[in-house]
Amino acid sequence: MRADLAVLGAVRWRDLRHRAAELVGRSRFKVAVIGVFSVAFWIGLYRVAAFAMRYLGHLSRQYYVDLLGAMFHVFFFALALMLVFSNAVISYSSLFRSKETEFLLAGPLRVESIYLYKLVESVAFSSWAFVFLATPLTAAYGVTQGLGFEFHLFALLFFLAFLLVPAAWGSMIAVAVTALVPRTRRGLMVAGAAGAVLGLAYLLARLVGIQGGTSMDLRMATEVLENTRFSENPLLPSAWLARGILSLRPGRMEDALFFLGLIAANAAFWTAAAYALAARWVRRGWYVSQDLPGRKRMAIHRLVDFAFGKVLFFASPSVRWIVIKDVKSFVRDPVQWSQFLIFFGLLGLYFASLRTFAYEERDMSWKNLIAQMNLLATSLTLATFSSRFIFPQLSLEGRRFWVIGMLPMPREKILYGKLALSFTTSLILSEALIGLSSFMLGTPPQLAVLHAVALFGVCLGLSGLSVGLGALYPNFAEDNPSKIVAGFGGTLNLVLSLSFVLAVIVIQAVPCFLRYGMLGHSSISAREFQYSVALVMAIILALSLAACLTPMALGLRAMRRMEL
Amino acid sequence: MIRLDRVTKNYGRKVAVRDLSLEVPPGELFAFLGPNGAGKTTTVKMIVGLLRPTEGRVTVGGHDLQKEYLAAKRILAYVPDQPYLYDKLSGYEFLNFIGDMYDIPRSERRREIDRWSDLFGMREYLNLLTESYSHGMKQRVVLAATLLHRPKVIVLDEPLVGLDPHSARLVKEVFRDQARAGATVFMSTHVLSIAEDVAQRIGIIRDGRLAALGTLEDLRRRTGRDGRLEDLYFSITDAASPQPN
Known part of the structure; x- marks a missing residue:
């Protein structure tokens, strides 16, 4: 397995090196535009997050810490949900609909190695937005709380460990659905998508349904906290991430390290579980995806x-x-x-x-x-x-x-x-x-x-x-x-x-x-x-x-x- | 070396290949012919393990493709009808990747790459990114990659598409030599003249069934005709096809 992964890693590395050289060599302007816009966007998000945190502190000193906690929990919960979904979609496309997978499956490579190689690709494609959105929030938190350089470093470590959990879940969903639900896959996808829409709408409705006036009073703060309780469920990795990052301060580092360890252990566990699942089901999923009737008789769609x-x-x-x-x-x-x-x-x-x-x-x-x-x-x-x-x-x-x-x-x-x-x-x-x-x-x-x-x-x-x-x-x-x-x-x-x-x-x-x-x-x-x-x-x-x-x-x- | 034992392949309700039994021994170049949609590519993909038979069993070198796929693939090489290359790798890097995949020692790999580069006339462009290659150039790199690990079984799906006449003749000779050296070569093609020139045996598939199998002489005897393969082919494939009014 190690040799397979080394071979696949080497080919991807060469591919990326050529792409980077081409980008820099051919279009410095493009790199500059991307860089400038990305930095400007990041700074914009950072400023909004810092303003929101200061505003929250100004409105309710009594509930500031709890409200900040609620904000982190809901934010990471929503991002985690999106990561699971996007990883499932990307994994399905890259594992079962890609010419590269067909090429690799025809070679003498273990299917679980191909799966891990594709999982890394999926993490990279789906997770840059997570890091791009989450780092301004944590940076704003670190600065408004007066936390040092170590906070930002540890926050990055938290993200790197955490990203593997929704990635493994998303890709396991894609593999399991493709391998196990062949005939009704389309129906299941629709049901899953509709379920996700309804679930998110319900959660969103609970959040925006908070009753309150223009001043932050006890009733509103209590309502916010009650309505965001779902995201603080101790079984959710997104809750560990929120609690871990909020614990990254002098005197609570032990808590932070506990949550970092918990997330890292889960990342390792779920990646191993996904790997084991891949060994059994990726080939099966591949066969099922290839077995779908290639010639569907289409309605004329006159409507x-x-x-x-x-x-x-x-x-x-x-x-x-x-x-x-x-x-x-x-x-x-x-x-x-x-x-x-x-x-x-x-x-x-x-x-x-x-x-x-x-x-x-x-x-x-x-x-x-x-x-x-x-x-x-x-x-x-x-x-x-x-x-x-x-x-x-x-x-x-x-x-x-x-x-x-x-x-x-x-x-x-x-x-x-x-x-x-x-x-x-x-x-x-x-x-x-x-x-x-x-x-x-x-x-x-x-x-x-x-x-x-x-x-x-x-x-x-x-x-x-x-x-x-x-x-x-x-x-x-x-x-x-x-x-x-x-x-x-x-x-x-x-x-x-x-x-x-x-x-x-x-x-x-x-x-x-x-x-x-x-x-x-x-x-x-x-x-x-x-x-x-x-x-x-x-x-x-x-x-x-x-x-x-x-x-x-x-x-x-x-x-x-x-x-x- | 290649053995298909009562193989059937369904796509939903459509039967793509029906009860196909076939054996191609070592040292034989076998041509697999048939009209579009007859089941050629499905058969090829079952032989290389990219499709699973609905019924029956496929073995390569004695290895069951479903149970011992790694052992089978180590001795197998496959050229698909639409070859895959990494756009952002050079031809040389792609060949090295294949060398890594099949664990070919560095010195042997260099020797083999040099050999096939010279033979296929690829030296001048092998250091360029493959995205800049023409179809024929890509095809030559893929053919070289196929031969790099000295496979015992070579499965080709339309290997001559996009090649100029010189390259096509070269490829014919290369695969004939491979068969002479003991490899099993299974070639699915529409180019009847090539099958006629190089194949020891020919199989013709129609509507998922093996309609004819044997040497050119066998086919002539069966059809009662004495012409070229083209005539025999039409005689066999038209036999059950609806005739135009």
């Missing part, structure tokens, strides 16, 4: 053709057919749509349950705050959606790109088709969601219209960014969308998309908070608010047009120059 034909009435017939092809490819790939379901199902359930929290009966400052948070959540979900699903669309044409590249129509139309698909889909979904939110909250018409227009702009800008940059930085050699998204173009797109979303949210929030300020008094009159809203809508539309047209122009130029 899809008809619906998209009507919705995309403004596009030419050739563009419509490209869009319908993309929609069918997406609908027939469970790995793709199950993630999509998680993204938007969660939001839909949450918005639909807003009335249970009686927000509509509260004063306008609360309604505005919740409406703003909903707009932010919808926009961020859209940014993730466009980065994850729209950006890799052109790259996924892959070696088949010549088929559409040779069609007797201007190549630009291909991009317009992708833009039309992205814009139409995201607009319908997001406007439905934000409309539901406004209805449930009972927000005033001006606010509802402003948010609808803001989302229109967000959809336009995000679609232009993802489609344009997808054409500017295509990767035709890769079949796995996760890997396409992890490249330079995907990272740049994600960073620009998030920046654009934040810009729109901040711009539209200014008149709203001036009108419906947090403490119930307005800084501007109703007439001033109306004028401000009109001005802000014009600014957002101009910004969105620029965010859409600039990358589209660059993408179109790249398309025209593209050699098949």
Whole structure:
């Protein structure tokens, strides 16, 4: 086994070395852009976390420690859940749908070695976001608490040990489901995805359902603590991580080391368990995945053709057919749509349950705050959606790109088709969601219209960014969308998309908070608010047009120059 | 050396290979022919252990592919119809990776890489990343990788696709030599002239069943024709196929 792993490790190391050399040698600019944006984003997250911690301390000195604990527990619990899910999806793709796995399985390598090699790949692909999100939080905690360098070092050790636990769980789920549930795998995946959506929605609902005024009082603090109790279950590794990091301070280092040891021991145990499972079930899973009928008789999907034909009435017939092809490819790939379901199902359930929290009966400052948070959540979900699903669309044409590249129509139309698909889909979904939110909250018409227009702009800008940059930085050699998204173009797109979303949210929030300020008094009159809203809508539309047209122009130029 | 014993393979309700029994001894170059979708690639993948037979048993060198897959794979080499190469490795690094995988000693490995590089004319591009290779260049690297560990059983699925006539002839000779040296060569192909030139025996599969098996002479006797393999092939495969109106 050791020799197998050494061989596989060596080949991956060479592969990475060549990639790094190529990146540095060919495009210092790209490295600089990624570096600058990453650092800026990290600093932004750090500042938000530090502000939140200071704010919490300012509001309730009595409950500060407990509330901070609750914040850490919920944060790590949510991230752990996402890590399990993303590791399951990545493991399934890289173990059972990859050409490399077929190549390796044909060689004299132990299947469990191939599994471990793929597990490391899965950890790397799924966990960088965890580290990127978690380190600003712990850094802010360390700085606000005045903890030394050792705290940050130990926090990193905690993360490295912890990451293996959800990775092992996720990949075990992927292997077990593939190997044991052959015929109903698709149904199980849907049920699993729906279960995860419902579970998360329930937890989220419990969190946001906390009753309280604008001042932090005993009742609210108690409610927060009660509603986050689930994440403090002593059997959860995410709870060990939270408690371990919170114990990293003089006088409690013994506790911290205990939790570090506990996590490390569990990481070793679950990795060993996954390895043992792999030895028995990965080949079986491979056979099952290969045994699925290759020739499925597909329904003609006249309904899809008809619906998209009507919705995309403004596009030419050739563009419509490209869009319908993309929609069918997406609908027939469970790995793709199950993630999509998680993204938007969660939001839909949450918005639909807003009335249970009686927000509509509260004063306008609360309604505005919740409406703003909903707009932010919808926009961020859209940014993730466009980065994850729209950006890799052109790259996924892959070696088949010549088929559409040779069609007797201007190549630009291909991009317009992708833009039309992205814009139409995201607009319908997001406007439905934000409309539901406004209805449930009972927000005033001006606010509802402003948010609808803001989302229109967000959809336009995000679609232009993802489609344009997808054409500017295509990767035709890769079949796995996760890997396409992890490249330079995907990272740049994600960073620009998030920046654009934040810009729109901040711009539209200014008149709203001036009108419906947090403490119930307005800084501007109703007439001033109306004028401000009109001005802000014009600014957002101009910004969105620029965010859409600039990358589209660059993408179109790249398309025209593209050699098949 | 390769033995398929009453092998059946189903994909759901579709029967891809039906009750196939076949034995290819050491030193034989066996050509496996058949129309698209007849079950050739499924058979090849069962021989190399990438698919599991629904019924029956496949052994390579006496090793059951399901029970002793590592022992079987150590003596096996496989060239798929769509060869896999790591884009960000050079051809030389890829060959070294294969050498590591089969645990070939360094000195022997260098000698073998030199030998096949010269023979396939790969020296000038072997230090470039494989992502820059043409299909034919990739195919030659994969063929060299196949031969590096001196396999006893070689399974080829459409090995000549993308090769120029010189390379195709070279490959034919190389695998004929391998068979003469005692290796078992199982070649699935659509190129009938190659099967005619180099194969000692020919198997023709149609709708998952072995429709014909034997030497070229055997097939001629069976069909009652005296022509080239192409005529015999059409005679056998058209026998049960629906005729166009």
